[in-house]
Amino acid sequence: MLVITQFKTRMKKTFCFIILIFYSIAFGQNGKENKCELQAQNITWKTEFEKVENKSQQIKLIKEKIKSDSIFSDFQPKIITHDTPTITNEAVDENGNKCGCKILFVLWYSKKKSIRLNLSSKPQLSSILENLNAENIEKIWFVFDKSAEAIYGGQAECGFVQIEARDKKLKRLIEKTVL
Numbered sequence: 001m002l003v004i005t006q007f008k009t010r011m012k013k014t015f016c017f018i019i020l021i022f023y024s025i026a027f028g029q030n031g032k033e034n035k036c037e038l039q040a041q042n043i044t045w046k047t048e049f050e051k052v053e054n055k056s057q058q059i060k061l062i063k064e065k066i067k068s069d070s071i072f073s074d075f076q077p078k079i080i081t082h083d084t085p086t087i088t089n090e091a092v093d094e095n096g097n098k099c100g101c102k103i104l105f106v107l108w109y110s111k112k113k114s115i116r117l118n119l120s121s122k123p124q125l126s127s128i129l130e131n132l133n134a135e136n137i138e139k140i141w142f143v144f145d146k147s148a149e150a151i152y153g154g155q156a157e158c159g160f161v162q163i164e165a166r167d168k169k170l171k172r173l174i175e176k177t178v179l
Contacts, residue, residue, distance in 0.1 A: 035097075036093050036097050036098070036099035036100070037099075038069075038072055038091060038093070038099035038100055038101075038102065039099070039100045039158075041068065042100075042101075042102075042103055042158055042159075045061070045065050045103070046103070046144050046159065048061065049061050049062075049065075049142070049161075050142075050144075055134045055137065055140065056133070056134040058140050059132055059133060059134060059137060059140070062105065062132070062140075062161060062163070063129055063130075063132065065103065065105075066105055066117050066118075066119060066129060067119065067129075069091075069102050069103070069118075069119070069120070070118075070119035070120045070123075071093065071094060071120070072091035072092065072093055072099055072102060072120060073091065073092055073120045073121070074090070074091060074092075074118075074120065074121055075090035075091060075092045075098060100158070101157045101158040102118075102158060103144075103158050103159050103160065103161060104116065104148075104152055104155050104156045104158070104159070104160040104161070105117040105118070105160070105161050105163070106152070106160060106161070106162050106163065107128070107132075107163045107165060107174070108162065108163065108164045108165070109165050109166075109170065109171045109174050110166075110171065115128075115174060115178055116155075117129060117163075124177055125177065125178075127173065127177060128170070128173060128174055128177055131169075131170055131173060132163070132165070132170075135167070136165050136167035136169070136170045137163055137164070137165050137167075138164045138165060138166050139163075139164040140161065140162070140163055140164075141161075141162045141164070142159065142160065142161040142162070143156075143159055143160055144158075144159035145159070148160050
């Protein structure tokens with residue numbers, strides 16, 4: 001009788017152990033780091049950017065933010081249906097974790113022509129980014145509240161920075177790079 005009781009106890013422990021292993025494999029973490037700092041970085045950057053009034057310093061901060069955001073790629077849903085939002089600003093880190101949205105940076109180089117400065121989707125824009133300076137930028141306009149979406153839609157969920165350039169050399173470089 002004692003042997004049967006010990007056998008039942010061992011079977012219960014083994015069964016519990018197997019169930020524990022199954023649940024840890026099925027529902028446990030996959031080893032990828034789930035911590036994404038994009039939203040915290042956005043808040044810090046916005047606060048710092050809003051304090052700066054010098055155009056040269058603003059351009060420096062814009063360049064740094066665009067470069068730092070280049071590690072986050074655009075989220076591509078695995079299944080696209082007619083209900084899937086077609087224009088989103090959802091970003092993912094190098095581990096595939098969703099990180100929220102990136103700030104939208106748009107460079108207008110003529111009245112009707114603009115490009116989105118996103119190095120993760122278009123790394124060739126780095127030459128344009130390097131050529132931005134206080135002399136070839138006319139105006140910098142930014143909106144970081146919900147009204148940004150009224151202007152640029154879902155892409156501007158986290159706000160936008162619009163840069164206006166009318167410099168002919170920069171315009172030629174943009175057209176050469178983009179086309």
